[in-house]
Amino acid sequence: MTLAASRDGYGAALLELADDDRIVVLEADLGKSTKSCLFRAEYPNRTFSMGIAEQNMMLVAAGMASTGKIPFASTFAIFTERGFEQVRNGIARPNLKVHLCGSHGGIHTGTDGSSAQSIEDLAIYRTLPNMTVMHPCDDLSTKALTKALVEHANPSYTRTARNKTKRIYSEVQAESLEIGKFSIIREGEDVAILACGVMVSEAIDAADKLASEGVKATVVDVHTIKPFDHESMTSLAIKCGAIVSAEDHSIIGGLGGAVAESLAANHPTPLEQVGVQDVFGMSGQPDELMEHFGLTMSDIVDAAHKAVARRTT
Amino acid sequence: MTAAEPTCEQRTVEDLELIAKDCRREIVRMVKRANAGHPGGSLSVIDLLVGLYGNTLRVTTENPTHPDRDRVILSKGHASPAMYSALHAFGFIEEADLHTYRVFNGVCQGHVDSKWTPGVDFSGGSLGMGLSFGLGIALSGKMDEKNHFTWVILGDGECQEGEIWEAAMATIHHKVENLTVIVDVNGIQNDDFVDQQMVMGDLAAKWAAFGWKIKEIDGHDMAEICAAINWSKEAVGPCVIMARTTKGKGVSFMENNPSFHGKAPNDEEFEQAMEELA
Numbered sequence: 175m176t177l178a179a180s181r182d183g184y185g186a187a188l189l190e191l192a193d194d195d196r197i198v199v200l201e202a203d204l205g206k207s208t209k210s211c212l213f214r215a216e217y218p219n220r221t222f223s224m225g226i227a228e229q230n231m232m233l234v235a236a237g238m239a240s241t242g243k244i245p246f247a248s249t250f251a252i253f254t255e256r257g258f259e260q261v262r263n264g265i266a267r268p269n270l271k272v273h274l275c276g277s278h279g280g281i282h283t284g285t286d287g288s289s290a291q292s293i294e295d296l297a298i299y300r301t302l303p304n305m306t307v308m309h310p311c312d313d314l315s316t317k318a319l320t321k322a323l324v325e326h327a328n329p330s331y332t333r334t335a336r337n338k339t340k341r342i343y344s345e346v347q348a349e350s351l352e353i354g355k356f357s358i359i360r361e362g363e364d365v366a367i368l369a370c371g372v373m374v375s376e377a378i379d380a381a382d383k384l385a386s387e388g389v390k391a392t393v394v395d396v397h398t399i400k401p402f403d404h405e406s407m408t409s410l411a412i413k414c415g416a417i418v419s420a421e422d423h424s425i426i427g428g429l430g431g432a433v434a435e436s437l438a439a440n441h442p443t444p445l446e447q448v449g450v451q452d453v454f455g456m457s458g459q460p461d462e463l464m465e466h467f468g469l470t471m472s473d474i475v476d477a478a479h480k481a482v483a484r485r486t487t
Numbered sequence: 488m489t490a491a492e493p494t495c496e497q498r499t500v501e502d503l504e505l506i507a508k509d510c511r512r513e514i515v516r517m518v519k520r521a522n523a524g525h526p527g528g529s530l531s532v533i534d535l536l537v538g539l540y541g542n543t544l545r546v547t548t549e550n551p552t553h554p555d556r557d558r559v560i561l562s563k564g565h566a567s568p569a570m571y572s573a574l575h576a577f578g579f580i581e582e583a584d585l586h587t588y589r590v591f592n593g594v595c596q597g598h599v600d601s602k603w604t605p606g607v608d609f610s611g612g613s614l615g616m617g618l619s620f621g622l623g624i625a626l627s628g629k630m631d632e633k634n635h636f637t638w639v640i641l642g643d644g645e646c647q648e649g650e651i652w653e654a655a656m657a658t659i660h661h662k663v664e665n666l667t668v669i670v671d672v673n674g675i676q677n678d679d680f681v682d683q684q685m686v687m688g689d690l691a692a693k694w695a696a697f698g699w700k701i702k703e704i705d706g707h708d709m710a711e712i713c714a715a716i717n718w719s720k721e722a723v724g725p726c727v728i729m730a731r732t733t734k735g736k737g738v739s740f741m742e743n744n745p746s747f748h749g750k751a752p753n754d755e756e757f758e759q760a761m762e763e764l765a
């Protein structure tokens with residue numbers, strides 16, 4: 175088992191993309207943290223320090239995109255939100271292909287505490303027309319999906335995580351992921367667990383536990399929250415009849431929100447949400463916090479049993 | 488009904504210097520125990536905080552939320568170990584609380600947080616917000632004819648945030664005088680030296696151009712700090728104290744070293760730091 179942090183995949187992707195000289199990188203005094211520093215070290219002439227000034231960074235990136243550059247701009251997930259309206263009006267509205275990366279997302283970020291733990295980024299960026307929203311689960315999938323953005327027709331926001339979790343994919347598997355398509359990691363017909371980010375490895379462990387209890391679970395890595403893969407969602411709802419969403423994010427408006435909207439519109443099915451229950455985080459070690467906020471493998475197992483008990487088919 | 492107006496128990500410069508030294512040790516201990524946090528900017532700002540609490544700030548441990556108290560807004564909220572060590576030195580929190588820095592459910596959160604720590608008036612962690620918040624307090628004080636005073640401590644890197652200048656303009660526009668800004672000019676931010684990240688030119692001249700009165704001081708000279716604080720209270724018009732400081736001050740290998748912005752010392756380094764701060 176390899177441990178890795180998804181933010182490392184972002185830095186690795188920038189380096190692999192560097193031959194394309196349209197690629198430019200913007201940072202806001204957190205390049206060492208988001209890992210754009212890897213690109214800076216090799217390509218200082220295409221790396222722009224914007225200082226601690228996130229709002230400005232958004233429109234500078236937009237201006238660059240308007241001339242045909244492909245800007246990748248990063249800071250902590252939470253501090254991208256400082257420039258939310260800039261993203262809305264300056265990037266999403268004119269559909270300029272700026273790719274934002276917000277690292278250190280979620281409660282899992284740990285001891286920095288609530289000011290740094292964005293639990294709302296997926297929700298707010300998802301509300302913007304034209305915007306693609308991703309939250310990959312490991313370094314290799316982050317690398318592959320970030321590289322795929324070069325050919326993508328829209329601006330995007332990708333959340334990465336600070337801390338290491340289990341690597342889920344091999345390099346080859348990761349390369350086969352497609353933006354906007356569910357990645358089914360394992361199949362089972364009793365319940366479908368849809369997870370993103372650091373919760374994917376928890377979901378896999380939960381499926382093992384459930385199997386030992388006689389419940390067969392499908393596990394999906396929803397690396398792309400938007401555009402949402404409604405078609406796959408509907409087939410899973412039909413097949414399993416019980417759904418669990420699991421995210422290191424508020425239960426309002428993120429992955430669980432997207433799942434709920436999709437199910438309500440296409441195939442109403444019992445859904446149990448594992449996520450942050452509309453409260454702010456606090457300082458602590460990632461494991462302690464995940465337990466306190468109900469974001470562990472066993473919380474997913476409990477939710478799965480509840481969802482199965484509510485099944486009507 | 489509220490109690491009598493809070494007062495400040497004034498200490499001598501020599502006492503304050505000793506207190507600051509104790510605080511420096513506590514800062515390094517906190518960061519070491521947590522194996523995370525921000526030693527550099529805490530060691531650069533600690534003399535300023537001790538000067539404020541021990542020379543001027545009218546706020547008491549019996550009633551740290553008294554409506555007429557003076558406020559200190561640590562806008563660069565990552566320097567929380569400095570704030571916690573000062574709050575401990577002046578009796579607002581216990582020594583045991585210092586052991587909860589960055590610990591699950593602890594009184595001392597990673598970034599200063601008014602919800603968690605007695606004596607903390609502002610929840611920081613996101614740079615650029617403190618001056619606006621301080622301005623709100625100052626405007627309320629003016630409206631209600633209170634005589635409380637607000638000090639806002641900013642980082643020099645933090646001054647890259649646009650909101651700082653929005654607030655700087657608004658403070659002048661609203662003729663606010665019961666507020667002083669202190670900039671901890673240590674020349675380093677997160678990734679690198681300030682001039683590498685964003686050339687800021689003559690920062691004092693920028694504040695002056697916005698209409699603020701300026702005093703430049705050595706931010707580690709306690710007598711100068713106290714004098715500047717007193718000057719800013721008496722002066723007409725909002726003042727900025729530009730405090731020239733050294734990031735990591737007091738620990739040789741942290742001094743002026745960008746890599747100790749947000750990193751704990753290892754065991755060996757910790758021992759050395761403790762020797763140097765003895």
Ligand SMILES: Cc1ncc(C[n+]2csc(CCOP(=O)(O)OP(=O)(O)O)c2C)c(N)n1
Nearest residue numbers: 203528612613614642643644645675676677
């Ligand atoms: C809005 C925002 N962007 C980025 C950060 C991440 N960050 C924390 S400290 C820091 C550098 C601060 O530099 P400075 O203000 O000079 O503080 P000091 O050197 O005194 O520690 C950065 C970029 C943040 N806390 N808030």
